[in-house]
Each structure stands twice: as structure tokens, then as C-alpha cells.
Amino acid sequence: MKNTISGLLEINKVSTSKIDQVDFDNLNFGSVFTDHMFVCDYKNGAWQTPKIVPYGPLTLDPSARVFHYGQAVFEGMKAYKDDHGDTYLFRPDENFKRINKSSERLAIPEFPEDYFFEGLNTLLKLEDAWIKPGVGNSLYIRPFVIATQASVSASEANEYKFMIICSPAQSYYSGDVSVLVAEKFSRSASGGFGYAKAAGNYAGQFYPTKLAKDQGYQQIIWTDSNAHEYVEEAGTMNVFFRINDTLLTAPISDRILDGVTRKSLIALAEKQGIKVEVRPIKVSEIVEAVKNGSLKEIFGAGTAAVVSPVKAFGYKGEHYELEKQDNSYASHFKSALMDIQYNKAEDSFGWRYKI
Amino acid sequence: MKNTISGLLEINKVSTSKIDQVDFDNLNFGSVFTDHMFVCDYKNGAWQTPKIVPYGPLTLDPSARVFHYGQAVFEGMKAYKDDHGDTYLFRPDENFKRINKSSERLAIPEFPEDYFFEGLNTLLKLEDAWIKPGVGNSLYIRPFVIATQASVSASEANEYKFMIICSPAQSYYSGDVSVLVAEKFSRSASGGFGYAKAAGNYAGQFYPTKLAKDQGYQQIIWTDSNAHEYVEEAGTMNVFFRINDTLLTAPISDRILDGVTRKSLIALAEKQGIKVEVRPIKVSEIVEAVKNGSLKEIFGAGTAAVVSPVKAFGYKGEHYELEKQDNSYASHFKSALMDIQYNKAEDSFGWRYKI
Ligand SMILES: Cc1ncc(COP(=O)(O)O)c(C=O)c1O
């Protein structure tokens, strides 16, 4: 991981920042963007000179492949500011590796490591004023790649755009969520690309989620598409179950995103002597555990919400409520992780990356 | 189906056509577009006034949802010109119904029927010079919808663009293809959206297809994602097998696109007394049939290539060649279908739609 700024990048700064127009106390997630963005074009078989330019619209031919064939991948990261005004990323090497893993599966050319880190460093230094201190505040960072070649022929493109855009995010408490366990709809197939952070994995979830919302559930816990027998993950989070004092989470497969938060929680739990079982988890096992009282917690884990407690779930027409726990694992892990992210605790794993 | 032009549309014509710059004898599929395009925006809960405007680039925010979450669907149709200079579409009501079926699954608002047909009629009349006579020549028509809302929140958008773009296409013979039967990779999941013509169903096929090409196969025949035991469809075609004199094709499911060509071939075969079995087809059955000589033909069926004969297939490391047939079903059906499309044969099913 490099942390230098060489002369690789072309930089074109805005003359006036729009930051004064932003109400940082009332941010809608992902809808306000900073002054600049990082852009790098792929053409003639190579990534061209990366640029930082004023944030602004893209001009694309209506036949650009991304509109027709969904050749697009992305990442989701956050920058955190500590009390000294220093900015940190959390395990950005994981996001870098993952976007290239996603790209490979989607037949998109891999992006160079030095461009990625130099782009991030330069952009975040430039946008320093947008990263507000205070635990919970962050700058959400969205690297993404889209196929831009103008042609509706159904094959991989020969032109792409790699971009990084940034959106200030606020700490918010959305309340504990209720989730529906999928019985009919699926998120991904064995042999498919569910493990990739690819655009095509998301749009298919909106309709089933809408139906779940009609039943009073905010999210879906996806199950295997073969028989809907095993729990897999949620729409933008991996999922943990606490049975008595043991944490369970499904193993990574070609259907499940290898979440950075998930693997960090597993490492933290192991270090703290909390037993973690990474193994296939039957829905029936969870139902039995909620009935006999051994299911203490369910929570989601992901960059956006960090740790998101689940208060109830629906399955086969039944609604199961979980008892509120004092000293929940969810709140414990959330604090432990955020303390590392905001430079309030020792970073024994070397997860922080200083900008 | 309406065939009128009311005052619904706003039309903004180009001052000079670019048609003289186009070499109609050397067209790359899907890369040259006509002078105009149809555009209709969805916002504030409604489709706005549809417009025909000069073909040109789209301007979208980098956070537009289509780039991140693949909320996009499309259709593929063709306009055919007969010897009298009249233009026809083939079963456009099927494409209209299908794009709305796709939209529903992707949580995109349905598009109004009168806007669709009025848009098509007006656009095709305007682009009449781009539709060249001669069997095989056509104007490829690409209706599509993309989520344009500027925000990277992972949920369905509240703003969309419905567009129709048109690209002149030539008759070409790409040679009989060799296909690889999928053993590991999958196209779609049960409970997923494989039956929708959604962007996210295509990008995932490029990488496995690249690997197949390295082995000398041009396309993949997808199998069920559970066990790879049953043949399903190809990347942009449904698939037929002829065993002795019986045609076999897989039943439509939530994993398979309900192709207009497929259903037309089934109807034609039945009318002509050719036996068609629509049922699950095991890969093992096809392998057995090629070994005992009863497998006479395999062919793909889709709007772009009409009927595309397969000359060989690979499966589990074995390569199976099919014997060349005189009077093949493939060539018979291709002619029968194109005769209807180009107004050279009686249209007993009422499939032609005159512009
Ligand atoms: C499908 C899916 N699962 C899980 C996660 C959690 O991954 P991470 O912890 O790396 O943010 C995400 C993304 O945030 C996701 O999109």
C-alpha cells in the first residue's frame, strides 16, 4: 500500500467549494457529493492518466454498454476523522482487492493499485473539509467502474471509466430492523457472481424487498437459491446469529459477498475469546433457536450501517420477535469497530490507513 | 395495439441526416445509430411527455442508480422492409409486454402502451430511409429503461429514462457455432430474474464466455444452477434440439427468457405437424442422443440471429460434432420465419405489424 502523492495524477480544482451550501445535520445518505471526483478512462487496451476533476455529470452515448448489459462494479468505503483532525480509512486494501475480484468476474480490466491509492489519497486530502469529526460522521467513498463503449453488441466492452465519488454521511439510528427470510426469491446462483460487488446483484433485490416492506419487514435475509434452506446474507450486509454465547455466520461462497466488516468482526470476536462458527446455517436451526430461547441476537454487518441489530424476523408466515439483550454483542462489536476506525483504540490488527 | 400518430409526442428533427456517411455494406452490429431517438422521462411519479429528439449523448450524474445498482431493462426488436417499401415489425406486442414484465421484476414503473407504440411508429416513419429492403437487412430496435436518480442509496429509483434507439443491421452469416455446455458457471438462479431482459443478466456471462472462447467455443449453453443437469438457454438465444424428427426445447421458467422467436418456432412447428416437446431436457439425454446418432440438430433462436445452427458442443472435456443435415429444420424455420417477417408469405398467425 502506497501512501505517497507522485506526479501521476492530473488535478483540476474547483474555483469555489460548494460546501457552504450543505446542511451537514440533515444529510440523506448518498445524495450530496463533494467538490471533486476521481476519473480514469480505459481505452486502447490501457488505463489512461487518472484525473481529479470538479464533480459533475457524465456524458455517455445511449448505447454505452453499462446501460444495456450491466457491466459495472463498485465498492463502498468510509473515511473517518479523529479528534486531532487526522483522516483514516479502514482496511482499504481489502476494497482494492475486492473491486478487482469483482472486475475479473465481470470481464472488466483490473485497475492498478498505485492509481487507486494515489487517487484516494489525493482526493481525500482535497476534500478534507468535507470529512467531519465526531464518531458516526464519515465520508462515504464510492469507487466504481462502468463500461462506456458505445455499442449494443452483447459482449465485454473495450472502454471503461473508473471513478471515485464521495458523499458526506451522518451517524443515524434507524431503529432495529425486522427482516424477512426469503422463501421464494433469490439474490444469486451458485456459479453466478453473487460474490462480486456488481451492479446486477442489487437491482433484483428491490422488488422482493418492496413486497417484504408491504408485510412490515425492512430487509430480506437471502437464502440459497436451490432450496431456501440455508441463510446467506442481507442486501448490503452479511449476517450474524448469536445462539447462547456463540456467534454463527455463513461461510463465504460464490453467492456471498466477502464483507470487510464481517471478517473484521470474526477477527475481533476470536481475539476476545468469543466463539465464532463459520458454517452453513439452516433456517430451521434459527427457528428452533428462537423457539427454545437460545437465539439471543441477529445482526447485520456492513460498511454503511457498521452493525445493525435485528429485532424480529418473518418466515413461512410466522413472525418471531427477539428479546432485547443488555450488553448485546451487536453494540459491543459496533463500539469496538468504531473505536478502531476513529482512532480511539489500539489498532492491534493494523487495519487503520492514515491519509 | 394502436397504429396512429396523435399529438402526444414532441418531435425535434435533425436539420441534416447523417445517413450519407454510413456504409450499409459494412455494418458492425449495434454500433451505428439513426438520426433520432425516442426519450421519455419518469419523475414525480409519472411518465412525462415523450419526445423524439436528435440521437445524441446522455448527461447523467455519476451517482445515477443505473451505474451502481444495475436497475435497467431492455428489449430487442427489428423492423423489416418488404419489396413494396412497407415496413413491418414482428409481434411487437410481445416485446411491449415483456419489457413491462422485466420492469416489474426490477421495480421499475411500467411504461404506457400508447407511448410505446406511438413512439415506435413515429420514430420508424422518420427513419424510413435507414430501413433497407432486402431479406436479411433490418433496423435493429433497442427500447430500454435506466434508473437515472442521482443518489447511491441502494433502493429503487424515483427517476427513470425510457428510450428507443435504432441501429441498421445487415444479414450476415457467422458460420455454424460451437457451444460449451455450462458445468460450473450459471446465468441465473431460481427465484432470481433470469426471465427478465435485465442488464444484470448479461454482464455475468462475458467472463465464462471468454473462458469458453479460449477453448474454441463461441457461446455457452447454460444449465440449471442447482446441479447443471438440465439445459436452459444460450446468452441471447433460446435453444432447440432435434432428436430424430422431434424438436425439444426447455420450458420457460423464472430463469429463462420467454423468447419471441422460440414461441413463434413452436407455433410454426405445431402448425406444420412437426412434433415439439417442451419439457426439461437433461444434458445426459443430449449426450446419449449424439452418441447413438439420434441427435440431428441443435439451434439457437433469437431476434438478432433468427435461427443459428450449432455444429458442435463441448461437455465434461468431450467434444461432440453434429453431422451436417440436408433440409435442416434450422434452415427451414429460418426461411419460414423470415418470409413472414419480410411479407413474403401469408401471415396466418397475425404476427406482422405494419408501420
Ligand atoms: C451484498 C453485500 N453484502 C455484504 C456487504 C458488507 O460488506 P462490507 O462489510 O465490506 O461493507 C455489502 C456491502 O456493503 C454488500 O453489498
Ligand SMILES: Cc1ncc(COP(=O)(O)O)c(C=O)c1O
Ligand atoms: C437471454 C436471452 N434468451 C433468449 C433470447 C431470444 O429472445 P427473442 O426471440 O425474443 O429475441 C434473448 C434475446 O434476444 C435473450 O437475451
